[in-house]
Amino acid sequence: MTNELIEAIEEFEKLKGIPKEMIISSLEDAIRIAYKKKFPNSGDIFVNINKETGEIKIFRRAKVVESAHSVKEISIKEAKNIKDNAQIDETIDVEILPDKLGFVAMQVAKQILVQKIVSLERDVIYDEFKDKIGKVLTGKVSRIIGSNIYVKLEKGEGRIPQGLRIPNEEYYVGKELKVYVLDVLKTSRGPDIILSRIDANLLKYLLQREIPEINDGIVEIKGIVREPGKRAKVAVHSYKSDVDPVGACIGTKGVRITNISKELSDEKIDIIRWSDNPKEYIKYALSPAKISRVEIFDKKAVVYLPADQIPLAIGKEGINVKLASKLTGYSIELK
Structure with a gap:
């Protein structure tokens, strides 16, 4: 016995x-x-x-x-x-x-x-x-209760609150997801594992996984900003003169960035070249618009461009200029 x-x-x-x-x-x-x-x-x-x-x-x-x-x-x-x-x-x-x-x-x-x-x-x-806060895990949607999406992980179950979901993303039981572990809280009912689908670190993880040059340290991610489910901008820099950081991330026929976009509910991802020159960096950040010149006053940038380029610089619902401002850290005025 x-x-x-x-x-x-x-x-x-x-x-x-x-x-x-x-x-x-x-x-x-x-x-x-x-x-x-x-x-x-x-x-x-x-x-x-x-x-x-x-x-x-x-x-x-x-x-x-x-x-x-x-x-x-x-x-x-x-x-x-x-x-x-x-x-x-x-x-x-x-x-x-x-x-x-x-x-x-x-x-x-x-x-x-x-x-x-x-x-x-x-x-x-x-x-x-x-110990997994700040890491990306793979799980499957196990149940949907109210505004919470519950995800079954290898051990335990986490939840994606409404505010941490990609807007308009479809969720159903059995769907496989990559999730970012944002926090773990102790409660009387057990640990509350808070997951996110909108964190910039989720996109960073996907880039590292999909792009060998980033994983190997040849290309460095210098900045990421997202408007989840709509658009993201990623600034990259190469430490080798013969490696194009933008081309490496996009991949042949765009296959690499397309795979990442699919993981994020078809979020459009702009890969731009980083520069330590603020004027150049702001020009890159506003792509695909073609910029004439940039003038900087403290943390404000005045950007001059042809009239037909202004809609491109602003982007749909103002997303392009908003993300460019967040990425570079400058308030941007278009002229």
């Missing part, structure tokens, strides 16, 4: 990912609480479960005295039956037979253990996911 207990604990460890030592500690605590409920005046009780054999032992801590008058004490005569060289004022552990616990108390212990295991499982999931 005792070996079966260890086997069951080890199987549970594999199933739930909770370390064996934590399960045993919880079981010891559950038995201790159950014993104290059945015998409230039993003194200082603790439980030990042998990690190899599964043998359960219950002990009462007692102070050695000449003549015992409470459960917190043991007479020197009885103490010497347990330990030959027992001394007055010494504290020794007195074993209590486990069968004194009884069936009802064991049922109580089982209930307590279940509660503790649920709590442990939540703690394990929290600890695992708090």
